[in-house]
Amino acid sequence: MTNYWLIKSEPDAFSWDQQVANGIEPWTGVRNHTAKLNLKAMKKGDFCFFYHSNIGKEIVGIVKVAKEAYPDPTAEAGGWVCVDMKAFKPLKHAVTLAAIKLDTRFTDMALLRQSRLSVGPVSAEHWAMLCEMGGVHV
DNA sequence: GCCAACGTTGGC
DNA sequence: GCCAACGTTGGC
Numbered sequence: 729m730t731n732y733w734l735i736k737s738e739p740d741a742f743s744w745d746q747q748v749a750n751g752i753e754p755w756t757g758v759r760n761h762t763a764k765l766n767l768k769a770m771k772k773g774d775f776c777f778f779y780h781s782n783i784g785k786e787i788v789g790i791v792k793v794a795k796e797a798y799p800d801p802t803a804e805a806g807g808w809v810c811v812d813m814k815a816f817k818p819l820k821h822a823v824t825l826a827a828i829k830l831d832t833r834f835t836d837m838a839l840l841r842q843s844r845l846s847v848g849p850v851s852a853e854h855w856a857m858l859c860e861m862g863g864v865h866v
Numbered sequence: 867g868c869c870a871a872c873g874t875t876g877g878c
Numbered sequence: 879g880c881c882a883a884c885g886t887t888g889g890c
Contacts, residue, residue, distance in 0.1 A: 736888090760873080760887095781888060825889080844872065844887050 732850040733766065733776040734787070734839055735813070744778050744788045748815045752794050756802045756810040763847040767809050768797045775866060776813065777850065777858065779839070786822040787858065790866065791815055820863030827861065 735755065737743070747753055758764055770776075770793045778789040795812035802810075828834045834857075838848030850858070859866055 738888090785889075842871085843889065846887085 731769070731771065731774045732852060732855040733770060733774060734779055734848050734850050735776045735791070736779045736781040736846045738782045739780045739784060740782070744780065744818065747778060747789070747791060747813065748818070750815075752812050752814045754801075754810050755813045756800050758800070758810065758847060759803070759806075759808060760844075760846060762842075762845055764807075764809060766847040766849060767811055770796060770811055772796055775816065775855070777855075781846075784822070784824075785826070786824040787819060787862065788822050789815065789818040790864070816866075817864060821861070823858055823861045828858075831857075833857065 742753075755767070758767060772793050772795065774793040776791050776793065777787045778791050779787050791813040793811055794814040797809040797811050800808040800810040825839075828837070829840065834840060834854060837850070837854055838845055839850075842848065855866075
């Protein structure tokens with residue numbers, strides 16, 4: 729069973745273009761327990777929307793979980809984990825936070841309910857709608 | 867630049 | 879164990 733997620737990155741720190749250039753990239757630096765639990769729940773092959781926070785505030789691409797949770801090498805202690813993400817494909821049209829907020833069907837989305845959560849789940853229904861808005865078929 | 871949300875810390 | 883103070887994230 730494939731699950732769907734949304735991960736946030738500030739493009740200043742790490743952007744979609746860098747993800748594409750690097751191919752597979754360790755998704756490190758998560759220091760929030762809710763986000764950590766989500767990382768641990770990810771299975772190889774799960775899809776994630778790649779969201780640019782702060783600058784852009786839009787979903788720009790899709791990545792795939794290439795390696796399941798393992799200890800985050802950038803954390804000295806605390807049991808933090810990371811996963812490996814592989815660039816999958818860009819959205820044809822970026823889906824902005826503003827557009828998501830306009831559609832009342834997204835009111836329940838973790839992205840809207842917990843604006844500070846950097847790794848959150850996406851339901852299959854929301855996934856399909858967002859792919860359509862982005863002009864891609866997965 | 868400001869502010870809301872929310873997590874963490876430390877005093878009691 | 880409670881709660882005020884403070885720091886961080888992220889949208890506006």
